[in-house]
Amino acid sequence: MGKLTKWKGALAAAALGVAAMAGTGAAQAQDTIKVGVLHSLSGTMAISETTLKDVMLMLIEDQNKKGGVLGKKLEPVVVDPASDWPLFAEKARELISKEGVAVTFGCWTSVSRKSVLPVFEELNGMLFYPVQYEGEESSRNVFYTGAAPNQQAIPAVDYLLGAEGGEAKRIVLLGTDYVYPRTTNKILRSYLNAKGIADADIMENYTPFGHSDWQTIVAQVKEFASQGKKTAVVSTINGDANVPFYKELANQGIKAEDIPVVAFSVGEEELAGLDTGPLVGHLAAWNYFMSVDTPENAEFIKTWHAFIKDEKRVTNDPMEAHYIGFKMWVQAVEQAGTTDVDAVRQAMYGQKVKNLTGGTAVMNTNHHLSKPVLIGEILEDGQFEIVSATDDVVVGDAWSDFIPESAKLTADWTYPWVCGNCEKPRFAAQ
Amino acid sequence: MPACRRSGRFRFGFLMVLFTAMALLAPIAVQAAEDLESLVAELGAAPLPKKDEVVQRMIATGAPEVVTILEALVERDLYTRKSDEKVVIGRKASGGLMLLDPVTGEELGVVGSRDVSRVTTNNSLRSSVKASMGALTLMSPDPQRRLEAADGLLKSSDQTMLPLLEQALAKEQDAAVLNALQLAEASIKLQSESAEVRLSGVQALSDRTDPESRVMLSRLLLKDGDVWREPDENVRGAAEETLASMESRLRMWRTVEHLYQGISLGSVLLLAAMGLAITFGVMGVINMAHGEMVMLGAYTTFVIQEGFRSAAPELFGWSLAVALPAAFLVSALVGVAMERGCIRFLYGRPLETLLATWGISLILQQTVRSIFGPTNREVGSPEWMQGAMESVAGITLTYNRLYIILFSFCVLCAVLLVLKKTAFGLQMRAVTQNREMARAMGIPTGRVDAMTFGLGSGIAGIAGVALSQIDNVSPNLGQAYIVDSFMVVVFGGVGNLWGAFAGAMSLGVVNKLLEPWAGAVLGKILVLVAIILFIQKRPRGLFALRGRAVES
Amino acid sequence: MSLLQRLTAPQPQAPGKGRLASVILLTILAAIAILVPLLNLTQAPGSALHVPTYLVSLLGKYLCFAMLALSIDLIWGFCGILSLGHGAFFALGGYAMGMYLMRQIGDRGVYGNAELPDFMVFLNWKELPWYWYGFDLFPFAMVMALFVPGLLAFVFGWLAFRSRVSGVYLSIITQAMTYALMLAFFRNDMGFGGNNGLTDFKDLLGFDLQADTTRAALLAATCIALGGCYLLCRAIVASKLGRLIAAIRDDEPRVRFLGYRVENFKLFVFVLSAMIAGLAGALYVPQVGIINPGEFAPANSIEAVIWVAIGGRGTLYGAIAGGVLVNYAKTVLTGLIPEIWLFALGAMFIAVTLFFPKGLVGSLPGAIDWLKAKAGARSAATPTRPLAKEAGE
Structure with missing residues (x-):
């Protein structure tokens, strides 16, 4: 008999548990x-x-x-x-x-x-x-x-290559090893090639998340920059790794006037946790600045x-x-x-x-x-001084024109396309 | 554009030479001068790309006020007053900015920062202005100014400046400035019309290995299409030879640099692991909250620095000295509380300490997140920790890392002293070796346990002060070091501080030697695999303790 | 005896108790496997008896975690080996399943490449790496989901047990193993999708993964697999081999001196446990829809160990209960008190270690006995007291 009650109890408990969990699912008024x-x-x-x-x-x-x-x-x-x-x-x-x-x-x-x-x-x-x-x-x-990359990365590189940005001829692409830097750098490489910068003048390097020891890589960047051509760094380094990166950069004596770093993931919030003195003059590209x-x-x-x-x-x-x-x-x-x-x-x-x-x-x-x-450009107080702005708004591009596989794709969710990644409209246009 | 800039500079350089020679050219300057006041107004209004041209025209006036104005521009102290669009110099003052008339220097009153907008500059403008200003400040009594002037000359490489530069070289006493001046001299010579002078420029660089001189020499070997930048074959040959000899000298120095980087990484690991070597190694507590002790130390530094910033900003350089004992105390107290409140119930069940301390680590992380917010907190470096020692060989030894290396050695020595030479150390060793016997001898084991745990945690707190100088101060700080710390302790041999030392150093150096060759990630993976394999060979780490206590 | 003393007192493992728990556990599993899909599929969404779909996949996820906890309990609770790297086996099994699901997408990916997964297309891979061959076949992928974790465990265990690495050393190098694997899988060059891992799955064996029926079937399959693994573990633990394993846990040198090749037994259990973890991972991936290197994080493995400790180490069913319970708590707390849920979770870990060192399930019999004793003492209070007095006089 004892066994039977325990059995029943177990079953009841199970049923109750399921019912309790299900009950929370009911939406309120x-x-x-x-x-x-x-x-x-x-x-x-x-x-x-x-x-x-x-x-x-x-x-x-x-x-x-x-x-x-x-x-x-x-x-x-x-x-x-x-x-x-x-x-x-x-x-x-x-x-x-x-x-x-x-x-x-x-x-x-x-x-x-x-x-x-x-x-x-x-x-x-x-x-x-x-x-x-x-x-x-x-x-x-x-x-x-x-x-999208064309609203941040491409204008930033344009700036570096232009007269105002110092007419860089060698570009270092530093990034954290995940999909955003990988894709952005792929787009940038193909864009830079189109602008006449050879692969030999592009250095690409990836580090893990939260990378904190930048001694070797900063030394490599210095080395890469000492080949006689104006060098700039494009950084897609993610959040946490930035602080030690900039600290190392400053301590190894790299100044923004010599090797500017333009970052896509460094904003006011990231700078708030940082002694910005040594960073002054480095760049960031965004759609918004607090200043x-x-x-x-x-x-x-x-x-x-x-x-x-x-x-x-x-x-x-x-x-x-x-x-x-x-x-x-x-x-x-x-x-x-x-x-x-x-x-x-x-x-x-x-x-x-x-x-x-x-x-x-x-x-x-x-x-x-x-x-x-x-x-x-980063200022002493962790704010940015706007040194360049596009004349007009830039249309965000879902599929980059600089990646062959995606250049042919179109995203348009209205008739007749109604599709996020199509080569031709889903419906025949009238 | 470059041609225009060049002519402006030429004109200016020419003028400066005459100035220094005290020639009576003032009337001509006045004649050529435009109205400085209107130029300043133009500077404020011009769009960025046009500003450089205005600057050149300002310099061409030869007016002595130009230096102040341009310095203000470079320092970003030049503003436009919103009320009347007047360009002014703003200096920080209580209650906002003290405005000065740029030309007359007259004080125009204090305004809030919202009433003015800064005259925009960018890297290339500042760099060009600094280059142009080089000559104006070359004889300044302030070495920092002279250094900037020399850097400016290096960039402008203005031929007409050579005589003035040589004068300066003859007088210069400061080593850093002298070095910069020599570089500037070589750079100017390399731009000379005469091949002979260029060759002497190359020869002047032959003893150096710094990046700047290598940039200069490599530039001679570049081709624009089919045309060599350097037309003379002899000069090219000399440049190539000099570069090659620089490279071979550098190769050795690079190994030294990698070793330095390795030791510096090793000392960071050592600092992070030393506390663990005590709590885990000596006491057998798998302290998953160890990383959080490090984090507490870093946040203590933040709090202390905030205090300094608001109470005594002039003493900021001492903030770390105050932070060290404070961080030790904070972490040690938390450690003692942890030990008394939780861990002491778990002795003899080491694996369960893992669970409890994991829970504690979650709570500590979230506590810090609730109090200080989830974002990074700014911990500054005092003046003496910034920058680097640029050796002549062209390798860079950064000061913060240098101090951390020294510091970690000091901490190691101090801990060893405490363990070996004090009564507390003796008691601690006695308790860890044989608890029952120690108690029988009248050692208060409970108190010794608490003190030991406090010591380990306190050292972690001290490590936090050091780490705050090179890493983020965020609630996740500790998590980043916990796995590495365990690796170091296990690799070195549990229960042995020398083991932790040897483990940290070898891991650091091996990691850094592998990194240039394999990349940061692969290097680290290889090191981890090596540790796993090494433990197979020596299942109790590098320095295994022998004896009965180890077996249990 | 105080409650605390009673809870910590050694409990003789009564075979009857284990059997009862097994019966309860299997009944619950069977009930979930039958009732939940039934209530989910047949009842209308508005009905009081309806089980919403999100609960189905949630339950599925819990049970996969429970299976991981089971595998850890087998090796930790019965063989005394604390592995802080079991998440690695779980993730490897998951990756095997993920690779199969990835290959099933075919040309329905965004770039429409029939051969290569999307992430390979935009990283400019020209052809499928060799280690992806065969994963378009379900049986092959399933064999791999068991074989790869098993092989890793075999190599790792063979090295470690032969050289008598034990205790915390073993724990820490298992942690090193999963950490190294995490770093490796984070690398985009490895060909496993880097940080993003594998995602955007479409169907499994031709069934749409987003269909309610597929979810229900997956839940049922997870219940069956968990039940099967539990029975297997139970059988091993109850056999002569099981007693030997427990003997190794309690005094390894003595067993060795008796002439047994200790390392072989340990290796067997370790490999088996890794394979169970791998199977759990394979079942987990289609139900959550993503597998990424985060699963290799040392913290995840530690957490899994904590589930076992909370549920009750060395009982098997306790581990399952712990896995479900902690994850259920996590689900509720992250929604209910998102800002402070870590306090609650942390406090729970500390409280369980301090007050229920045998875990919740392990402490249950003790608690019941204590309650019974208390009740018994109360009912018997009147006669005993005078007796005691008498004896005193």
Whole structure:
């Protein structure tokens, strides 16, 4: 008899467990619109992503003060994917199926985006991805508000090769060994070749994440630069590895006037944790700098400082990307009159938002933005002095023209293409 | 464009020579001069590519105020006042910027930083202005100025400056400036019209191996299409020979440099691992929170430096000296708390200490993240730790690494002294060798345990101070070193500080010798595989302890 | 006896208790394998009995982790070898499955290359590297998912056990092994997709991976595999071999002096355990949709060891419970208290090590006994006290 009760008990416990887990899945009544925030708050990426979570909370709070969207308040749903890529996919699924969010703002690394991509496509969710990335992608369910390579890397190299940037003849491509630097450098190599710089004058080097001992590589760069031609470094070194890299650079006596380094992953936030003295004069290319003097930007910075309650906190490019993305989404929802993903997506195309740096950002049908490109020199106080800006906005290009396989692909999510990677339209044009 | 710049410089250089000769050319200068005031206004308004031309015209006026204005431009102290578009010099003052009239030097009052906008410069403009200014500051009493002037001359390689440069060379006492002047002289000679002078320029470089002289010589061997840049065959031959001999000398020095880099990496590993060698090696606690002790040390440095910045910025150079004992104390206290609160219940179950300390490490990381935020924190290097020793051989020994090498040796010696020469060290060794016996002899084992753990953690904290000088100060700092630290301790032999020393140094050097050949990642993989294989040969590490205690 | 003492007191391993736990465990697994897919597929989404799809893949993931924990318990709990590198075997199995899934994409990748996966196309690879051959065949990939981890474990174990590397030394070099593999797989030149790993899978054996039926089937397959592995481990542990292994754990030199080739037995268990981990990895990948070098991170392996410790070392079912429990806690906490969940997790680890050194499951019988004793003491309180008094007088 004892055995039997235990049996029953076990079964009951199992059933209860399953039921309890299932019960949490039921969606609650919809008197708010839920907005998912999918940024790592712990682990290696917390260093960059936590700020973006705060920006989202600020933007949502701000919008709610203005009365929300469609007469409903927005409700942020924050989860922590803990810099763990499979966990990103799990959390994305949780946000969409369990929480029923209307839209998600999130991810930083490419691998996290790749990890959640199938989930968003399967469940027809909507993701705003705010970080500069390698391109070569256009998903129906993702809006890319960061820079594509042609909105950051190519203008930066143009600057280095031009008279103002010192007419560099030798280029060092330093990067962390992952897909963004690899792809960017592949595009740049082919671009440099087209500009008449031979492969012998290009040095390419990859280091692991969080690489902290740069002695050898900086010495190699010095060596490479001592061949009589003006040399410049293009850095796609990721986050954590930058601090020791610049420290080593300064200590080995490399000055920006001799070998300028232009970086694509170093912004105000990264510099805030750094003694910037030795870095002065090195460059970065972004679509946004905190130092840009416009009323919109001043307002944004003021709101940010008030929200985070710290006057010392800086703003940076991915924050502006979230700002633009969020505003566009709000406008698109108002226009569509619903948060339904398909309707909002249609309303997104051509949606315009004023950039914080002046000019207007436009969402294109390839799900990438048109944005201006700025090049700045690092100043003593960790801010940037803008030394070059494109005359007009640059259209984000999902598929690079400098990679043969992707040059033939087109991303256009409107009729007759309706496709992220096609060589010809899916439907015959009328 | 280059032609235009050249002529401007020529004109200017010409003028300067006459100035120094005290010639009576002032009337001509005045005649040629444009109105400086309007030029300054033009400088402020001109777009970046046009600014250089304005600068040349300003120099051409020969007015003495030009030096101040250009210096302000290079130092980014030149602003446009928003109210009336006037170009002014701004100096930091309490409450904002003190504005000065660039021409008259008259004080125009203090304004907030939002009321002015900086006159933009970029690398190439500053570099060209510095080159042009070289002559103006060559005789300055400030060695730093003279050094900059020499660098400027090196870049401009203005032929007309040679006589002035030789004057300066004859007078110069400062070694660094002298070196820079010699380089500039060779550079000017290499640009000379006469092949003979160029040849003497090449010969002047023959004893050097620094990158600048190699750049100059390699430039002679470049071809523009089919035309040699250097038309004379003799000069080319000499340049090639000199370069070859430089290379052969360098080869040896490069090995020295790699060794230095290896030792410096090794000393970082040693610092990180030394604390672990005590907590893990001596006490047998698999301390997964060791990395967090290092992190706490780094954050203590940050807090101390913040204190210095706000209370006594002039004493900033001493901040690290204060941070060292503070970091030791903070980490040691946390360590003692950990030991008393948790680890002491787990002695004899070493593998379970792993689990508990892992939990502690998660909590410590998140605590720091909650208090200081997830972003990197700025820890500055005092003046004396910045820069590098540029040896004549052209290899660079950076000061921060040099000090870290010295520092790690000092810490090692200090710990060895504590272990071997103090009563506490004796008690500690007694307890680790035979706990029961030690207790029977009246040694308070519990207290010794806590102190030992505190010592190990405190050393980790000190390592954090050193690491804050070369790495990020973020909540993830510790995680980056924990695996390496365990490798060092196990490779060297658990329970032996000399083992940790030998392990750290050999791993550092091997890693750095492999890196140029195999790349950073592959080098590290090879080192790890080597460790795995080595442990097969010597299952108890490089310096295995012998005796009964080891077996248990 | 205090609760703490009772919990830490050695428990004679009663065969009956193990059997009961096995029955409970297998019943739960069977229930999940049958009920969850059934409720997921047949009930309408609005129904109270409906199991949402995200829960199906979540359960699948937990069970894969449980299987990894099982493999660690076999080697740690019964053979005394603490491997801090089991994540490597798990990831290798995962990569084998990932490579098969990658090859199944065919020309449906973004560049439409039938031969090469996307990441190879944009890294300018001209042809498929030799080690990718054969992975278009499912049976081959499955054999590899077991064989590669097994081979690595064999080589590693053969070297290590023969030269009598043991204790923390072994733990640390297993950590070195997984760390080295992580660095290697991060390299894009290795041909495994670098940091991004393998992702964007389409179908498995012709079934769409995003279909509910495929997910349900994968969950059922995971339940069956886990149950099978559990029975296998149980059988080994209960056999004569199992007793020998336990003897090695308790006193290795003595077993050696009795004439046994200790290293061979250890090697056998190590390889078997690695293969179970590999199988877990292979089942894990299609359910989470990505495999990348992060799985090799030493921290992941340490965490897996912690699951075992929390569940209860040396019980097999405890490891499974620990794997599921900790990961369930992680899922809940990262959503519920995203800012401070690490505090909760860390505190849980410390509390379990300090107060339940035998793990939650291992402490359960002790706790029950203690409760029973307490209840018994209360009901028997009235007669005993006078008796004691009597005896005292």
